[in-house]
Amino acid sequence: MxxxxxxxxxxxxxxxxxxxxxxxxxxxxxxxxxxxxxxxxxxxxxxxxxxxxxxxxxxxxxxxxxxxxxxxxxxxxxxxxxxxxxxxxxxxxxxxxxxxxxxxxxxxxxxxxxxxxxxxxxxxxxxxxxxxxxxxxxxxxxxxxxxxxxxxxxxxxxxxxxxxxxxxxxxANVYYEAFLDMFAPRRDESGALVLPLGFGEARVAAHAAEDVGRTALGIFRHGLGLAGRRVSVAGSLLTGEQYAAALCLALGEPVTYQSVNPALIRAAGFPGAAEVGNMLQYLIAAAPDIAELIDYEQLRELNPSLQSFDTWLTTHLPTSANFSSSAPS
The missing domain is CATH 3.40.50.720 (NAD(P)-binding Rossmann-like Domain)
Structure with a gap:
């Protein structure tokens, strides 16, 4: 060797x-x-x-x-x-x-x-x-x-x-792991699961955190042919409704997407709220350009184990009982 x-x-x-x-x-x-x-x-x-x-x-x-x-x-x-x-x-x-x-x-x-x-x-x-x-x-x-x-x-x-x-x-783009934390479904007053996100109607790119490292290895394997190039990691490119539908299938109960205006998030008052609101506004405005940069054929060549959101959910999602009943402020 x-x-x-x-x-x-x-x-x-x-x-x-x-x-x-x-x-x-x-x-x-x-x-x-x-x-x-x-x-x-x-x-x-x-x-x-x-x-x-x-x-x-x-x-x-x-x-x-x-x-x-x-x-x-x-x-x-x-x-x-x-x-x-x-x-x-x-x-x-x-x-x-x-x-x-x-x-x-x-x-x-x-x-x-x-x-x-x-x-x-x-x-x-x-x-x-x-x-x-x-x-x-x-x-x-x-x-x-x-x-x-x-x-x-x-x-x-x-x-x-x-x-x-x-x-x-x-x-990198949005981590799937955010759907267990910042972007996690929540229970409303009636106990139903809702997914309150500032995605609007945009398709938002996301991926597992570990797939960034796996893709990096693929780049080193590929060699200098990718020098000077940009590689955008994404396992899924979905709307808020589609992320909610995937969560619904994984959890075995309805999950309803609830579009939240980024301006409301900026005004929420939690630490970093203003920057998070701006980030979400960017994701909506830049959605076509973000999607255009993603080359799925190349990504699967670099990282054959690239995970879709559906695939990732089968091994990472907690039970629906773990989701908070408190709505985001």
């Missing part, structure tokens, strides 16, 4: 990076070896990856030197930043999450270039700002952002382009 090519995986204990590490370890071809990068190699998740056969290495996206060392000898590197990492208000004031992500992406891109990485897969998101009108009354964050967790990543694309390292831009 030829020597394995090392894939350095940033965020290896998270959803996307962890999915890639496991996909590499499960790959029967043995072409790649997984180098799991984490700030805390002693954590329970890191220890679990080591037990499965991954090389676990300490590295921090805020520490360029640690990244260069972690990338040394790697053929490829998967890079993801975490906008949602818990932070204190003081930390956010000094260094907003968007600025932090840009700096971290820049550190990774430069470190990979200096270490001789031959292929980046950068987990990015689209710039949403072109889908909002200046006079539409939607809030703006940080001076220019409409959906900061997407717009900031889109700005960071340039660091990978400037690095000169061949880069594939991997875009």
């Amino acid at each position: 030829s020597e394995q090519q090392i894939i350095a995986v940033v965020g290896a204990t998270g959803a996307q990076g962890g999915g890639l590490v496991r996909a590499i370890l499960d790959d029967r071809s043995g072409r790649f070896a997984a180098r799991a990068l984490t700030r805390d190699p002693a954590s329970a998740r890191a220890t679990e990856l080591a037990a499965l056969g991954a090389e676990v290495v300490g590295a921090d996206l805020d520490d360029a030197d640690s990244l260069r060392k972690a990338f040394d000898g790697a053929h490829g590197a998967f890079v993801v930043t975490n906008f949602w990492e818990p932070r204190t208000p003081e930390e956010e004031l000094v260094r907003p999450a968007t600025a932090r992500e840009r700096e971290q992406a820049g550190n990774a891109a430069r470190a990979g270039q200096e270490a001789g990485v031959r292929h980046f897969v950068w987990s990015t998101l689209p710039d949403t700002r072109g889908y909002f009108r200046p006079d539409d009354g939607t809030p703006t964050f940080g001076g220019s952002y409409k959906v900061p967790h997407a717009d900031g990543k889109a700005e960071a694309d340039r660091f990978f382009l400037e690095s000169g390292v061949p880069t594939t831009f991997l875009q």
Whole structure:
């Protein structure tokens, strides 16, 4: 057997990076070896990856030197930043999450270039700002952002382009897992299940979290032919009514889709409500462009195990008794 090519995986204990590490370890071809990068190699998740056969290495996206060392000898590197990492208000004031992500992406891109990485897969998101009108009354964050967790990543694309390292831009969409949490069905006053979502009539792309990592492995397998390309992950492209119908079949009881205006979500008052409302408004406005970017034939070639929403529900959905009876505010 030829020597394995090392894939350095940033965020290896998270959803996307962890999915890639496991996909590499499960790959029967043995072409790649997984180098799991984490700030805390002693954590329970890191220890679990080591037990499965991954090389676990300490590295921090805020520490360029640690990244260069972690990338040394790697053929490829998967890079993801975490906008949602818990932070204190003081930390956010000094260094907003968007600025932090840009700096971290820049550190990774430069470190990979200096270490001789031959292929980046950068987990990015689209710039949403072109889908909002200046006079539409939607809030703006940080001076220019409409959906900061997407717009900031889109700005960071340039660091990978400037690095000169061949880069594939991997875009996630809505996680199926959101239907167990933020987008979960709820019981109304009569006890019936409703699915209150700000999807309007749009078809919204979604996928299992682990399918991001599996698709990333497919990209590394494919090689540099996908350098400079964007790959949008989606296992299903459904309307709110169709997501409700799938939940109905899985749960064995009616689930009614209830369209919620994104403006109502922005006004709901929960932490991050304004950004979530903007995100949903973007998903509606950009639906045709999002759908056009999805290449199902390519996705199934990269990830033969790509899961539809129906398939995913057979193994991940709790019983209907687990859903909250409290309606969203």
